[in-house]
Amino acid sequence: MNATYHKRAVRALYAVTVFPWSGVAAADLQSSSRAAITSTSFKLRCPTSFIAPLSVWRSSPLLPRGTLDSRTRRMSSTAMNNSQEPQLTTSQVKNRVALLQFHVTYDKLQNIATARESILKARDSGARLCVLPECWNSPYATAAFPDYAEKLPDVGDEDGAFASFDNGEYGPSSRMLAEMAKSTSMYIVGGSIPEISAGKIYNTCLIVNPSGVIVGKHRKVHLFDVDVPGGIRFCESETLSAGEGATCFDVDEEDTEKGLGRVGVGICFPEYAILLTQVHQCKVLIFPGAFNLTTGPAHWELLQRARAVDGQCFVLTASPARAAPPEEEQKYPHYSAWGHSTAVSPWGEVMASCDENPNIVVVDLDMKKVAEMRMAIPTSNQKRHDLYKLTTGGGGA
Template sequence: MQRVKGNMAKFRLALIQLRVSAAKTENLNRACDLVKSAAGQGAKLVVLPECFNSPYGTKYFPEYAEKIPGESTQKLSEIAKECGIYLIGGSIPEEDAGKLYNTCPVFGPDGTMLAKHRKIHLFDINVPGKIQFQESETLSPGDRFSVFDTPYCKIGLGICYDIRFAELAQIYTQKGCQLLVYPGAFNLTTGPAHWELLQRGRAVDNQVYVATASPARDEKASYIAWGHSTVVNPWGEVIAKAAMEETVIYADIDLKKLAEVRQQIPILSQKRSDLYAVEVKTV
């Protein structure tokens, strides 16, 4: 069983379900105000939603894209340092060398950027009569895993559609992550069907905490987010969940609980390389 230092075994996580408008400066200022509020409530790690500084949509990505470092990441760095927290900056449209990415920057308590996750799996779906969306019309995919350390635990990052790929969560778990964070913006079709299901699946499969931060729902937007930012524990229980409106939710991440789950049901320690190495024969 993995041992955890007593004073670092539990920490408060805050998810900000931000109401996103078409005004970037307004989004940034509102996000920073809510980060400050969350820190005031004892949060040591604060998470913003996917595409928090701009409307979500392929027509908006080129218009709102910026370089990193840039205006948005500078503000996030400053507020992380001011509050002395770890800040997962949801995601922003990033421009780099003529390409656009859906990118999540992470900052430490001193304002240093600790990680930069570019969404690996682009959201290209077609559910006839309900929703069609193609991020690949304007975005390029990332090609790297993103893990960063805190005094509490190691954290793995994904963005929205990345959560559908179980292998990514498995790799992060193998790398020692105990918390997986996915800023995301599921919609009114995939949200009710799969949002919570996927989170609970990733948590139970890997015996980790899973947290997702969504934008608040805006019925007037061209893309309507599902909302329902959520935290799931390693037993698969939902321990915090928002509704649809702008809000901040909190969860105490208890690493002793995680260690107990892994001791009680030791799936991660059972290496079945003998099974998976069996030659597959076709008839």
Template sequence: MRVSVIQMNQGSDKAANIAAAERLIAAAAESDRPHLVSLPETWTNLGGGRDARMRAAEILPDPGGEGGPAYEAMRAIARRHEVFVHGGSIIEDGGEKLFNTTLVFDPEGAEIARYRKIHLFDITAPDGTGYRESALYGGGDRLVTFTAHGITFGLTICYDMRFPEQYLALRRAGAEAILVPSNFTLQTGKDHWEVLLRARAIETQCWIIAAASWGQYEERGAQRSVYGHSLIADPWGHVVAKASDGVGFSTARIEPAVTERVRRDMPVLEHRRLA
């Protein structure tokens, strides 16, 4: 099964972001013919402050219902290219709170999975910049998996990757690959991005598929930067595909035989004693 990670430099113009995602996925589909494409975290909006996020938010329909512009764009992309679309995440209007929410569509355009980010990014970066995701967003409370081409995928978003217990729970729920759409800050990304993702791959013996945003964006008059370097790691922790700086995509083949061999030869899940 071929999987492509899409690397974007989105801003606060939702329509422009949707058009950019459509172009990148079309290019990946023509070049690499993936079975699944994965977008970054909040690919319809990055920056612009609270008002821009509120404008970008969509009320999600019941499965099968008609959704907003991003929801319908993902459905159309899935049908057009006959691929599974992992929609990174978009901003969900949940009423009293927004949610950072992943949607997955099958090649017929049917929604097959929905996940709300569990761990919210409330930190102070090394340069002193503060991030308070919980000021605007609510957190999710359940694990979500889906199956494509016989492979079980687990859903996470960005900051979730720092909580290995969530990844172990997904492995125990049957995950063979785990998706990690992200807007990882440049400050933390250069030191932690790849090592964390490789660690999660090694610990869970899952493929790790991490589509990320890259470049600069404006937030309340200040310039912020996200790291990019979208990647795919195998269950042994090797990076088998990686995007360079800039907008683009990268593709790798997910091999169930590799997963089976790694788990057979080093059955760490069976050996666990303390968790």
């Protein structure tokens, strides 16, 4: 490696690779860290001047052997107990995350099978945390939500003993998420699925840790009610009820400098991001979303970059892939998702993205960049609390 190439590689901030669903072998995904990322099996989403061996791109080596004692909380009306987690597997990279974008069909069991396959591909990529899309087990249609809704578990105990998973009290979607998180030793931010609870339907995201324990449960706070003339009309409140709390969880609490730290979770609308970053001190914000062909090209990337700069944090989004309208009339109206699952840096730069087709976006997060950004542009220290302040009520959102 010549000096110029080495210097460029050392200066590079992030390793960014998009793994298309087709034609990616497990052997390619599990290749040595010394293998160059210029393999034809990979689709790169970074400037050619930043191409370097993956070992150079990684912000830190694998964790030393040992048990992670990472506490996780749900920052809302319910707190969870501490939990002991399994150690990082040898194939995982500490701050590697995978954003899963796949087609959602009218067949729930097929959707669950597709999600399972995507999670396995995320594991093979070396990801430690993966994110599913919004409404991944159900068509995105207000009439479909009650038909596809499931009873979901709440934040679990530290032993991860969910006997009710075995006797069928909860639906197949949450059972799959818990089983896959434990079998792959990954954190899974479970996109969202329709939840039935006390006669109400919610758009709910489950967060599962590597022990298979539910460590967060976020019900969508801002329902998607829009009527754009000449564009789209969609009213989630026709069948859904709004959630009442902000949700976040901790990863690598013992490694405050390089670890992922506190991760905030929302669904679709990023409007309460300021609460997650200023009150709950999140370094990473995750928003499963299903923007459409009207709001997607106008606002999808714009909002993510704005929230990343506002909060001086990483912003990650996962969308369903865009499907062609069915040839035959279906029970529910067709919804065209925008796709373009994306990762944005604290500087507001798009680190990685994809198109509308099924993809897995894999990115390594250099968490030191959060501290560097907040020190270089100290907006949090420049707030005029004598003139204004952030107030919260209810569950914190």
